[in-house]
Amino acid sequence: MSETTNRLRSGQQDPMWVRYLAITISLAFTSLMLVLPLCVVFWEALRKGVWVYFAAFQDRNAIQAIYMTCLAAGIAVPLNLVFGIAASWAIAKFSFRGKGFLIALIDLPFAISPVISGLVYILVFGMQGWLGKWLEGYGIQIIFAVPGIVLATIFVTFPFVARELIPLMEEQGSEEEWAAISLGASGWQTFWRVTLPNIKWGVLYGVLLCNARAMGEFGAVSVVSSNIRGGTNTLPLHIDALHADYNSVAAFSMASILALLGVVTLIGKTLLERKLVNESSQSLESTATGDAI
Secondary structure, three states: OOHHHHHHHHHHOOOHHHHHHHHHHHHHHHHHHHHHHHHHHHHHHOOOOHHHHHHHHHOHHHHHHHHHHHHHHHHHHHHHHHHHHHHHHHHHHOOOOOHHHHHHHHOHHHHOOHHHHHHHHHHHHOOOOOOHHHHHHOOOOOOOOHHHHHHHHHHHHOHHHHHHHHHHHHHHOOHHHHHHHHOOOOHHHHHHHHHHHHHHHHHHHHHHHHHHHHHHOOHHHHHHHOOOOOOOOOHHHHHHHHHHOOOHHHHHHHHHHHHHHHHHHHHHHHHHHHHHHHHHHHHHHHHHHHHHO
16 A cells, blocks of 8 residues: 555545644635625625616726726737747647746746836836837827736746646647647647637636736836826826725726626636646546556
8 A cells, every 4th residue: 555545545634623623724714815705796796786886987087997908918818829839839748948948937926926027118118218219209108008907917927827737738749749740730730629628618717817817907007108098098007096085985897897806707717727627627538548558
C-alpha cells in the first residue's frame, strides 16, 4: 500500500467534529466575505424601489461610463485573445531562447500594482513624457483619452488568456498537430481543425476572466483617464464619483452591474471547468485505450 493511499485513508478517518469544523469555517468565511457584500449591493440598490434603481441608468454620465467600459473591454479582450493564443502556442509547442523571459513578462501584470502601470503610461505617453511631445505634434493624445484607457486595460488583463492556455496546451502535447501536418495539412488548417477544437473551452474560460477583469478595472484606468464625468469615466470610476457625492443608491445601482458580471463569471467559470475536466478525462481514457491496444 502506497504512502499516498495511507494519507488519503487517514484523512477520511478524521473525527467528525474536525470535518464539520472545517466546513463551518469555510462556509462562514465565504458568506461573510463574498455572499454578504453581494447581497448588500443589491439591497442598497433596490432600497428605494425599482423605479429609482432603473432611473440611475438613465443619467447621461452613467450611459457614457457604461459605453466607455464596454468600449475598453471590447478592444482589450480580442487583442488579448490573439496575444494569448499566439503566446501559448509558442511557449507550449516550441523551444526557443528567451522562453522563460516571455513567461515572466506574461506574469508581470500580476506582480505590478495597476496604479504603477498607469503611472508608467503617463511617463511614456504623457505631455511631459518621453513620447508626449512627439505625439502632440501629430495631434495624437493617449493619456486622459480613450487610447490611454484601452492601453491600461490591455496591460492589466493580457495574462489571463495565455495563463489558461499554456498548461492546457502543454498537457495535450503536439502529437495531433504533427500527425495532421504529416498527412498534408497546412499550419493554418492544423490550427483551425486540430489545435483550436482542443483548446476551445480554455479559450472561452480565459476570455471570460479577461472580460470580467477589464470591465472591473479601477486602479490603472483611474490614473490615465483624468476622471472626466461624461467623458473618460468608466463604470468603476463613475461608481466612485457617485459614492463621493453621497449618492449611494445610484452608486449601488451601478455596482450591481459589476456584481451581476461577477456572478455570471462565476457560473461560467464553474461550467467551463467541468468541460475542461471532462475533456481531460476523456483524453486520458482514449490515450490509455490506445496504449492498451
